[in-house]
Amino acid sequence: MKIRMVNNGVFTPVDELEHTLTPPLEGFYWIDADVEDLAYLQPLFGLHDLAVEDCLTEEEQRPKIELYEGHYFIVINSIRFDDEEIFLRALNIFLGRHYIITVTKQKINELRSLKPILWEQEVSRPDRFLYHLVDIVVDNYFLVGDRIEARIERLEEDILMHTKKSHLNEIIGLRSEILWLKKVLGPQRDVIATLNKKDLRLIDDQLQKYFSDIYENAVKITETFDTYRDLMGNLREAYQSSLSNRANEIMRVFTALTTIFMPLTFITGIYGMNFAHLPGETFYYGFYILLGFMLLLGGGMFLLFRKKDWL
The missing domain is CATH 3.30.460.20 (CorA soluble domain-like)
Structure with a gap:
């Protein structure tokens, strides 16, 4: 005190x-x-x-x-x-x-x-x-x-x-x-x-x-x-x-990636079928041409999505 x-x-x-x-x-x-x-x-x-x-x-x-x-x-x-x-x-x-x-x-x-x-x-x-x-x-x-x-x-x-x-x-x-x-x-x-x-x-x-x-x-x-x-x-x-917004952003990215890989999966699915003859299967550069086409297709879709501001 x-x-x-x-x-x-x-x-x-x-x-x-x-x-x-x-x-x-x-x-x-x-x-x-x-x-x-x-x-x-x-x-x-x-x-x-x-x-x-x-x-x-x-x-x-x-x-x-x-x-x-x-x-x-x-x-x-x-x-x-x-x-x-x-x-x-x-x-x-x-x-x-x-x-x-x-x-x-x-x-x-x-x-x-x-x-x-x-x-x-x-x-x-x-x-x-x-x-x-x-x-x-x-x-x-x-x-x-x-x-x-x-x-x-x-x-x-x-x-x-x-x-x-x-x-x-x-x-x-x-x-x-x-x-x-x-x-x-x-x-x-x-x-x-x-x-x-x-x-x-x-x-x-x-x-x-x-x-x-x-x-x-x-x-x-x-x-x-x-x-x-x-x-x-x-x-x-x-x-x-x-x-x-964060969840929507993540879902948009996943949706875009799924869309990009969808045609690639379609192509690989066709060439994975068990048929005796497939177009281009005997061509020496067929695999590389197909792989390049897939890369070009995937890259083109990615650039398109970026241009549209979807990614």
């Missing part, structure tokens, strides 16, 4: 947790804690039992905001896209008048990238801390969306150039992740809408207007992932179409 007093974006470490119970003359306290630290934090700050229970038991929490006496409990999901797989990390936030507590089970990059922004913006209020944190989390969805779009484009090119059976597994896997992520985007958008529209006494009225920009971004993200879901459906159709 790390305790810092934040004033005008400047971080000052605090050694004793009990010091955070008294509001500072200027600034606020930021307590960056693990779920195990809630055993110490709950009695000191009067954190609600249900909120603490959610932090301890829920592996993948649904984004939400709950209003309690003296503090708010907010859950948002940080997003990562590593090794072609989407990961969501629950970020639990307790917002009070003079403090903000962030509780996580895994390391979240947004908390580290937040520090220079707080210093640059000279943040001295916990509600402004919340605003910048939510803003960074939402912006990262755009970055992940760009990577997913690039992957879809790359997968589309691979399917058109060289269709493989493994492409179907990639399509199904990525589509499942997008649909799973879609279930989170709706509740998270609603949480931001609450921060934007609802009268919340722990958030400054002027600051609430800024949450409208984040809400617009959240709506854009939801629409973007709707588009990705549709693109995955188109990819699957392209995959099936490519397989059909």
Whole structure:
């Protein structure tokens, strides 16, 4: 657990947790804690039992905001896209008048990238801390969306150039992740809408207007992932179409080869009959003339098929 007093974006470490119970003359306290630290934090700050229970038991929490006496409990999901797989990390936030507590089970990059922004913006209020944190989390969805779009484009090119059976597994896997992520985007958008529209006494009225920009971004993200879901459906159709075209191409080649060899088989079939006398059988060069005729006939049919673009 790390305790810092934040004033005008400047971080000052605090050694004793009990010091955070008294509001500072200027600034606020930021307590960056693990779920195990809630055993110490709950009695000191009067954190609600249900909120603490959610932090301890829920592996993948649904984004939400709950209003309690003296503090708010907010859950948002940080997003990562590593090794072609989407990961969501629950970020639990307790917002009070003079403090903000962030509780996580895994390391979240947004908390580290937040520090220079707080210093640059000279943040001295916990509600402004919340605003910048939510803003960074939402912006990262755009970055992940760009990577997913690039992957879809790359997968589309691979399917058109060289269709493989493994492409179907990639399509199904990525589509499942997008649909799973879609279930989170709706509740998270609603949480931001609450921060934007609802009268919340722990958030400054002027600051609430800024949450409208984040809400617009959240709506854009939801629409973007709707588009990705549709693109995955188109990819699957392209995959099936490519397989059909490939099968038709193979059948066309086989049909052309069968057609070329059909007259040759007819000729060899005639001269393979058990008759005492066949035309040209006593001619010394008969075999070579017949073989040359067959080669000429086969080659001529092959060139004709190429000219007709049948091969």
